[in-house]
Amino acid sequence: MIAFFLPWVGLVLFMPPFVKLFDNEHKLFGVPAIGPFVFGVWGALIAIAFLVQHFLRKAEQAQERDEGSGR
Amino acid sequence: MAGVDSCLGGTEVADILIVEDEPSILSSLEFILKHAGWTIESLTDGESALNKLSSELPKAIVLDVMLPRRSGFEVLKEIRANPRTSALPVLVLTAKGQQQDRRTATELGASEFITKPYSNAEVVEAIRRLLSGETRPDAG
Amino acid sequence: MxxxxxxxxxxxxxxxxxxxxxxxxxQRARRGRNGFLRSPLxxxxxxxxxxxxxxxxxxxxxxxxxxxxxxxxxxxxxxxxxxxxxxxxxxxxxxxxxxxxxxxxxxxxxxxxxxxxxxxxxxxxxxxxxxxxxxxxxxxxxxxxxxxxxxxxxxxxxxxxxxxxxxxxxxxxxxxxxxxxxxxxxxxxxxxxxxxxxxxxxxxxxxxxxxxxxxxxxxxxxxxxxxxxxxxxxxxxxxxxxxxxxxxxxxxxxxxxxxxxxxxxxxxxxxxxxxxxxxxxxxxxxxxxxxxxxxxxxxxxxxxxxxxxxxxxxxxxxxxxxxxxxxxxxxxxxxxxxxxxxxxxxxxxxxxxxxxxxxxxxxxxxxxxxxxxxxxxxxxxxxxxxxxxxxxxxxxxxxxxxxxxxxxxxxxxxxxxxxxxGVAQFLPAILAALFWRDATRQGALAGLIVGFAVWVYCLFLPAFAPGNVILTDWVNNGLFGWAWLKPQALFGIEGIDPLVHAVMWSLMGNSMALIGVSIATENDPVGRLQAARFVDAFRLGSSNQSSYIRSSATLNDLFRVASRVLGYQRATQVFDQYEADRRDRETAEPSPAFIADLESELAGSIGAASAHVILSQVVSGDTDAIEEVIRMADETQQILEYSQRLENTTTELQSTAEQLRTANAQLRQLDQQKDEFLSQVSHEVRTPMTAIRSFSEILLTHKDLSSDQRQQFVTTIHSESMRLTALLDEILDLSALERGESLWTDTDTDIGAALQRAVDVCTPIAQERNFTIISESVPRDRIVFANSDRLSQVFINLITNAIKYNDSDAPFIRITCSESDGHIAIDFTDNGPGVAPVDRDIIFEKFARGRGEGDMSESGSGLGLAISREIINRLAGRLELVPAGETGACFRVTLPLRAEQQAAQ
The missing domain is CATH 1.20.1730.10 (Sodium/glucose cotransporter)
Structure with a gap:
């Protein structure tokens, strides 16, 4: 489920009007806020993707084990 | 042969009751059993055989399976169900050669079982055994 | 510096x-030590x-x-x-x-x-x-x-x-x-x-x-x-x-x-x-x-x-x-x-x-x-x-x-x-390939062409514009000076970024062409098969079904082709593997699965389309093969749709299973009927045999019989033998009838005459038992297409049955006839015991004798009615038991009249 929604959530966050919210004069660490926002969302997507594939693998391994013991 | 009759205390009860609907077979059985020295009573259907048995008790019965009105198996079942007739020796004759018939006959309590066509001696032997109280080893 | x-x-x-x-x-990979090289990193x-x-x-x-x-x-x-x-x-x-x-x-x-x-x-x-x-x-x-x-x-x-x-x-x-x-x-x-x-x-x-x-x-x-x-x-x-x-x-x-x-x-x-x-x-x-x-x-x-x-x-x-x-x-x-x-x-x-x-x-x-x-x-x-x-x-x-x-x-x-x-023009086709079963070859082609054309016109060519007079003119004024054809402002929509403009028009045209043409066209068999393999990739697993059913190619042909593509060494490897794997070494014909494997092996070198062409050249010299591919593709498609709408088709599956069960039950019933028939035949044969054997033994063992007795026993033996012969004849007759063999030739037959002959034959037996045969309204000059002997046989059988089973004090049979709709119906009504309701359904079955108290000496083989019905059926007529009066039975024979007579009515 998460694997399915992840790209779409990412798409929404990166697309206007959402991304426009951060496209202003605010500064963060001396950098226009938009930079940290884009990189932040990007990094979050990567982190979630990592977790998703990690758990998917775990789940599959568990499933294989189940099938293995079932036989 | 009349001497055998007297065993039953003067009543006119035949030694053997034959129930067979095929006239030619019936007449041949009558001939050979009479020649073997028994008195014979003949009937051609199951219903009348049972009626007969309610009043008279022969020493043995020769019973065909395929009978009009009541089949031989039904007759046999009634005979075994009635305490008065349950010990009566019964020779079952059948023209159906299958094992199933033999099994049914044995289960219902036939004393002897012979498949048609038979040899006359075979029938006479079987009735002798019935009357002497023996049973054939394979008749159970 | x-x-x-x-x-x-x-x-x-x-x-x-x-x-x-x-x-x-x-080199490492060649030696098979490619663990690190093939790592996810x-x-x-x-x-x-x-x-x-x-x-x-x-x-x-x-x-x-x-x-x-x-x-x-x-x-x-x-x-x-x-x-x-x-x-x-x-x-x-x-x-x-x-x-x-x-x-x-x-x-x-x-x-x-x-x-x-x-x-x-x-x-x-x-x-x-x-x-x-x-x-x-x-x-x-x-x-x-x-x-x-x-x-x-x-x-x-x-x-x-x-x-x-x-x-x-x-x-x-x-x-x-x-x-x-x-x-x-x-x-x-x-x-x-x-x-x-x-x-x-x-x-x-x-x-x-x-x-x-x-x-x-x-x-x-x-x-x-x-x-x-x-x-x-x-x-x-x-x-x-x-x-x-x-x-x-x-x-x-x-x-x-x-x-x-x-x-x-x-x-x-x-x-x-x-x-x-x-x-x-x-x-x-x-x-x-x-x-x-x-x-x-x-x-x-x-x-x-x-x-x-x-x-x-x-x-x-x-x-x-x-x-x-x-x-x-x-x-x-x-x-x-x-x-x-x-x-x-x-x-x-x-x-x-x-x-x-x-x-x-x-x-x-x-x-x-x-x-x-x-x-x-x-x-x-x-x-x-x-x-x-x-x-x-x-x-x-x-x-x-x-x-x-x-x-x-x-x-x-x-x-x-x-x-x-430019490459984004592949996207609609790839998405359709992955997810849209009905996307067709023509659709994909149309989409690619449209997208490609728009891309070239709106983006690729204008890039050369600086320094090229003609192109610059195009970009500024449109092709042929038509403003609506300006590469960066198609249809007069100005003010959009050239890139956005080109992407929008090319992908939109591409997708619309793909969808429109796909809807308007149908996939060919190979297309359908491939669509199924792609769209249902996860469901099908990696099974590589063959599209070659029957091949006319020999292994040698295939080897020649494969060695040309793969090289001699690799081809030898592949074929050796196949030789080692296959179980039946009898045939020189390669299995369809092997050809499919070979195709994908070749596809690995020269692409699917070329591999398909090259193998088709060799394999499908057989014109039937394409029919089978079509059939198989259709079936594959059906099966896939089937599983997709599983819930809807559960009932269909159940009904199929039901049909199978019914067919199975019918087979079992037929088998049982065959067993019963054999058992019946056995019984019917054993009965006369019993009498014959018994009397023979009596004659053999009792030398002192009177000549009257001897005579009587021999007569019985003889009549039982005759009965046996008649039985065997009837069995053969019936089985021939049931197989539909033509045992006689039909001619124009006067049905009245055939009936009269039957009555004549039966009269002596009837008189013996004080049995009356009443022939009312006997048909005159009614012609049916039949064999008169067979017709008489049926009538005799019906009359003698009536005689046999009639136990009334004044037994009779009444024969009447009527016509309607170009058919003639003859009723045989008796005043006997009738047919018991339980027997109505089985009376025409083989060996099904009425249970009434007939004269047992007359009991036949039990095949008479079965044979009669077969005969009448063969004459396009009907033999049936119709409801009679209070007592007795009524058998009715219905036969079609000759066409001329139908017209004459």
Whole structure:
């Protein structure tokens, strides 16, 4: 489920009007806020993707084990 | 042969009751059993055989399976169900050669079982055994 | 000061290192020790061939001009990879099971293994790659120019841009040929190249990081410091063009490109060794891109702050360290950029050359008569390699030509986006291939053509406009001066960014053509089969069903073909394997499964469409085969639809099962009837036999019988024998009737006469028992088409039955007749006991005797009514038991009258 929604959530966050919210004069660490926002969302997507594939693998391994013991 | 009759205390009860609907077979059985020295009573259907048995008790019965009105198996079942007739020796004759018939006959309590066509001696032997109280080893 | 010769030497040395790395990796892989080479890490690094010199140099340029727009180029792929579970995984799964060799192969394979689509996709890919390769050439040339600027003594410094680019292109062509076309691999996997690309990926990331760290911390004094220094210099980070339609468009384009670009398809899909590597790539590749983009903005703002406005922002990555006199760092940066350019050129041209050789050269060669006649064992392999080498040279030359024609105009990023838009035309077809079963070959072709045309017109050609009068006129005034045909403002819609404009029109036209034509057309059988295999890839697993059912090809034929494509050695391997595997060694005919395997083996070398053509030539000399393919495709389709609508069809399944059960029960009943019949026959035979045997024994053993008795017994034996004979005759008669054999000939028969004859025959028996036969309204001159003997037989049987079973005091039978609807009906009504309700249904069955108290001596075989009914049925009539009066039975015989008499009525 998460694997399915992840790209779409990412798409929404990166697309206007959402991304426009951060496209202003605010500064963060001396950098226009938009930079940290884009990189932040990007990094979050990567982190979630990592977790998703990690758990998917775990789940599959568990499933294989189940099938293995079932036989 | 009349001497055998007297065993039953003067009543006119035949030694053997034959129930067979095929006239030619019936007449041949009558001939050979009479020649073997028994008195014979003949009937051609199951219903009348049972009626007969309610009043008279022969020493043995020769019973065909395929009978009009009541089949031989039904007759046999009634005979075994009635305490008065349950010990009566019964020779079952059948023209159906299958094992199933033999099994049914044995289960219902036939004393002897012979498949048609038979040899006359075979029938006479079987009735002798019935009357002497023996049973054939394979008749159970 | 860096010596120009040192720069060039370093570049050469780097290429030699790369080549060595590739060579040894290949050797390792050949020896089967490719564990590390086939790891998810190497795979992920190889995918980063996406980050070309456009990323390395161009992103900074783009950031300097257009703010954060450059990020969109990485966000698209990030989304695709993060969502790998739904798109990429299916793509890879299908490509593995179908042995796909390129993006053109993928699309053509899905759409009925169409050669036309393969050619079109290849053409688009080559054309779209041209600006991209030009971009790399421009990057190398510009970077060399920057590096050499300080050393006018170097020989390279005296060359102009074009010559420099040409030399670069030539060297690249040479190395690509050495890298990529040494042999033809069954799976088009290039272990050595992948290893080299992965190495380059590390180099370019490290180089960019080094420059980035130097700029931020060396020049800017920290992140905040960088922006503050930039602000002091009057440089503000522009963001006014951000996040508009271009942002959306580029995100979409880059998402499409990560799949559609031939080199990305090559690395991500074709070179994928294990589907699970996608898991790692799903987060690691976006992470790599994030790393590559991290320092882009700081470098851009710093460059703008330090240099005059005339400086080329594309080269900030080089010029910043150079200006600070960081020679080693700038050389490293140069190698990084060089890396990113060369990796792109190598992989791109390999992927494109495979497409060109598999989809254009081989099919053409296959059609030419000369090739078929020529059966050199190494034929196709050599042809493939030669054509690939030529293709590589051609592709690089085209790239150079583009560079030369456009005079190196335009920033790197803009050139790259032209390419992206070109390959994005594959996207609708690929999506349809993956998810839309009803997309057809014609639809895909139409979509590709429309998209391609719009792209060429709106984006590709206008790029040449500067410096070309005709093109400039086009762009400004439209083709033929029609304003609505202006390439950058179609239909008068002005004011849109040219890129957005071209992407919008091309993809919209593409998709609409694909959808519209697909709806209007039907898939052919192969198309349907492939659609099912692609769309249902996960459901079908990797089963590779054969499309050759019956083959007329012998193993020898196939071997000859296979050895031409795969080479003698590999072909021998494949066939030996087959010999070892197959169970029946009797036939010389290859199994369909083997042919399918062989096709995918060949597809690995020459693409699905060509492999299909080449094997079809050999295999389907049999015209029935195509019928069967169609049938099978239909069935496959049906089965798939079946499983898709499982819930709806459960009832259907149940009814099928019910039908099977019913059929089974009927069979069992028939079997039981057969047993019963045999048992009945046995009984019927044994009964007379019993009497015969018994009386014979009596005659044999009793010598003292009276002659009367003797006479009586012999008579019985005789009559029982007769009865036995009659029984056997009747059984044979009935069985012949049931088999439908013609035992008699029918003629025009007077039914009244036949009835009279039957009555005459029966009268003596009837009189014997005081039985009255009443013939009322006997038909006169009624003609039926029948055999009069058989008809009489039926009547006699009915009358004697009535006599036999009648126990009334004054027994009689009444025969009446009536006519209606051209049929004559004769009723035989008696006053006997009738037929008991339980017997009504079975009375016509074999050996079913009435249970009434008949005269047992007269009992027949029990076959009479069964035979009678068969006879009447054969005469197109009916014999039935109709309800009679209070007592007795009524049998009715109905027969059709002759046509003339029907008319006479």
């Amino acid at each position: 860096i010596s120009g010769n040192l720069v060039i030497l370093t570049a050469f040395a780097y290429i030699v290192v790369l080549f060595g790395l590739a060579y040894f990796s290949d 190497i795979y992920t690094l190889a995918i980063s061939v996406y980050c070309t010199s456009w990323t390395f140099y161009g992103a900074v340029g783009s950031a300097a001009n257009n703010g954060l727009e450059f990020l969109a180029v990485y966000i698209g792929p990030t989304l695709v990879f993060v969502g790998w579970w739904f798109g990429l995984r299916k793509l890879v799964r299908i490509s593995h099971s179908q042995r796909i060799t390129s993006v053109a192969d993928f699309i053509s394979s899905r759409f009925g293994k169409s050669g036309a689509i393969a050619v079109l996709v290849t053409l688009i890919a080559v054309l779209a790659a041209t600006p991209y390769i030009a971009l790399q050439l421009k990057a190398i040339t510009s970077s060399l120019r920057v590096m050499l600027a300080s050393d006018s003594g170097s020989f390279a410094a005296n060359l102009d841009d074009s010559s420099l680019a040409l030399v670069t292109a030539a060297i690249m062509a040479l190395f690509t040929i050495l890298f990529g076309t040494r042999n033809v691999d069954a799976n088009e996997q290039h272990h050595g190249v992948v290893a080299a690309i992965a190495f380059e990926a590390v180099i370019k990331l490290a180089a960019l990081f080094a420059v980035g760290l130097f700029v931020v911390f060396g020049l800017g004094g920290g992140l905040t410091g960088t922006f503050e220094r930039a602000a002091e210099a009057g440089v503000t980070f522009v963001s006014d063009r951000d996040f508009g339609s271009r942002w959306i468009t580029i995100t979409l384009l880059s998402a499409a490109a990560i799949v559609c670009l031939p080199r990305q398809f090559q690395i991500t899909v074709v070179e994928n060794a294990d589907e699970s590597h996608l898991r790692t790539a799903s987060w690691a590749f976006p992470l790599y891109m994030l790393g590559m983009s991290l320092f882009t903005v700081p470098i851009a703002v710093m460059g703008k702050a330090l240099f005059a406005s005339g400086a080329d922002p594309d080269m900030f990555v080089l010029t910043l360290p150079l200006s600070a006199n960081q020679q080693v760092l700038s050389l490293f940066a140069f190698i990084g950029g060089f890396s990113s350019a060369t990796s792109m050129i190598i992989v791109s041209s390999i992927a494109l050359s495979i497409m060109v050789s598999n989809h254009i050269v081989v099919p053409v060669a296959l059609r030419s008569q000369g090739f078929n006649a020529n059966s050199r064992p190494e034929g196709v392999t050599r042809l493939l390699l030669t054509s690939r080498r030529i293709a590589i040279v051609t592709i690089l030359f085209l790239g150079f030509t583009y560079f030369w024609l456009t005079n190196g105009s335009g920033a790197l990023a803009i050139i790259g986006l032209i390419s992206f838009t």
